[in-house]
Amino acid sequence: MGRFGASFLMYSGVLAATPPTVATWTRVYDVYLTLGVGTAVVVISALLYAVVRYRSRGQKEPVQGAKQHGWKAVLAIVLVMGVILAIAGSQTFAGFTNIEIPNSPGTVTVSVTGFRWGWNFTYPDGQYVIGDLTVPVNTIVILNITSSDVYHTFGIAMLDVKEDAIPGKVNQLWFNMTEMGNYTDAIRCYQLCGVGHAFMIANLTVVSQSQWNATFGAQKG
Numbered sequence: 001m002g003r004f005g006a007s008f009l010m011y012s013g014v015l016a017a018t019p020p021t022v023a024t025w026t027r028v029y030d031v032y033l034t035l036g037v038g039t040a041v042v043v044i045s046a047l048l049y050a051v052v053r054y055r056s057r058g059q060k061e062p063v064q065g066a067k068q069h070g071w072k073a074v075l076a077i078v079l080v081m082g083v084i085l086a087i088a089g090s091q092t093f094a095g096f097t098n099i100e101i102p103n104s105p106g107t108v109t110v111s112v113t114g115f116r117w118g119w120n121f122t123y124p125d126g127q128y129v130i131g132d133l134t135v136p137v138n139t140i141v142i143l144n145i146t147s148s149d150v151y152h153t154f155g156i157a158m159l160d161v162k163e164d165a166i167p168g169k170v171n172q173l174w175f176n177m178t179e180m181g182n183y184t185d186a187i188r189c190y191q192l193c194g195v196g197h198a199f200m201i202a203n204l205t206v207v208s209q210s211q212w213n214a215t216f217g218a219q220k221g
């Protein structure tokens with residue numbers, strides 16, 4: 001497949017299994033989607049009810065003596081709001097594990113430098129590769145991302161990860177690929193950075209841990 005040939009392909013569905021980071025984001029998204037739809041149903045229903053129930057019947061003065069609900073209604077609203085906020089808050093904070101960089105043994109770190117117009121990858125053994133990223137399977141991969149010229153944004157859509165590449169600054173992200181394969185054009189620039197922006201595409205290749213260690217690992221066997 002040519003470098004630009006498959007750029008229109010969608011990546012959802014390419015992976016057989018959902019990577020753990022994607023599952024976490026999907027769960028958080030579903031919580032907000034459910035709460036949002038539920039809120040919309042309640043608010044729009046109440047609005048429509050009020051429009052019909054309190055429509056003008058030709059009287060000149062506002063209707064007096066509307067039913068008062070008092071403290072019970074206030075208490076019910078506070079309780080419902082509290083439950084909704086507790087659910088949204090707990091699920092959101094649980095998702096922060098996707099953002100915090102894991103500090104566990106067995107992770108591998110690759111440095112990424114964006115440039116006009118492409119990506120450089122520096123591996124633990126010092127190897128410097130222009131173009132494509134190769135990572136080991138079932139391993140937490142940490143990327144140290146920067147830029148050598150203008151602002152870029154490194155992103156892998158199928159893994160729901162994206163981080164700004166800013167000159168003079170190192171931003172980190174992590175992911176864990178659970179299946180081997182060659183993912184054509186999986187890496188893209190997500191910051192409009194100039195005339196070559198659309199061509200800042202790279203492949204992601206996921207190989208076995210032993211193969212990766214033999215090729216890019218710090219300790220060669």
Ligand SMILES: [Cu+2]
Nearest residue numbers: 152189193200
């Ligand atoms: Cu760019």
